[in-house]
Amino acid sequence: MVEIHPQRIQGKWRSGYALDFHTTSSTPIGENAYGHMQFDTVRPPVAELLYQLKYRNDEAAVAEISKVAAAFLRQQGRGYDLIIPVPPSAIRRLQPVVVLAQTIGAAIKAPVGFCVTTTRATAQLKNITDPDERAEALTGLYAVDAKQTRGRTILLFDDLYRSGSTLNAITSLLQAEGSAKYVDVLTITRTRSNQ
Numbered sequence: 001m002v003e004i005h006p007q008r009i010q011g012k013w014r015s016g017y018a019l020d021f022h023t024t025s026s027t028p029i030g031e032n033a034y035g036h037m038q039f040d041t042v043r044p045p046v047a048e049l050l051y052q053l054k055y056r057n058d059e060a061a062v063a064e065i066s067k068v069a070a071a072f073l074r075q076q077g078r079g080y081d082l083i084i085p086v087p088p089s090a091i092r093r094l095q096p097v098v099v100l101a102q103t104i105g106a107a108i109k110a111p112v113g114f115c116v117t118t119t120r121a122t123a124q125l126k127n128i129t130d131p132d133e134r135a136e137a138l139t140g141l142y143a144v145d146a147k148q149t150r151g152r153t154i155l156l157f158d159d160l161y162r163s164g165s166t167l168n169a170i171t172s173l174l175q176a177e178g179s180a181k182y183v184d185v186l187t188i189t190r191t192r193s194n195q
Helices: 045-056 061-076 096-108 131-138 165-176
Strands: 015-021 025-031 037-042 082-085 116-118 142-144 153-161 182-190
Touching: 015 045, 015 061, 045 061, 045 096, 045 153, 045 182, 061 096, 061 182, 082 096, 096 153, 116 165, 131 165, 142 165, 153 165, 165 182
Parallel strands: 015 182, 082 153, 153 182
Antiparallel strands: 025 037, 116 142
């Protein structure tokens, strides 16, 4: 099984973890023919699998990532009534967050609920670096079907933790409008900075 180095992530949730860092190192190696800086990036094993899934469409990575995540969740000893994937912000043929939530849910015998939805189109939040702009973009962005979340213990799942603003916004929604009993968070990776 792939080695991981779980990282505790803090937020409005009861408990939160990323399985490992997103990168180990990233060294500039010069510009490409289009003038864009290129990097020699080293990633932890689970982050490399996620990269292959997201950017190389390597569906074989799903099984290994899900196996590691499910084993970690079993180790934590908490059961979940529902896994909720963060709604994807980019259109892809294969949605990594959705397919991983489904395979992790199957492994730990927890249903996946698509009860958090977006209310409007928005730019990818990872491209908004100003905290105030990001907060404004998140205001009213998500809606929840409380019939599915009321009184339930929920695992909110995403592939990457950066600033925590999206996960905090959805957690607040699940706790207030969704009347969830508990919300925990799991991501596959986390960045080294919270920008």
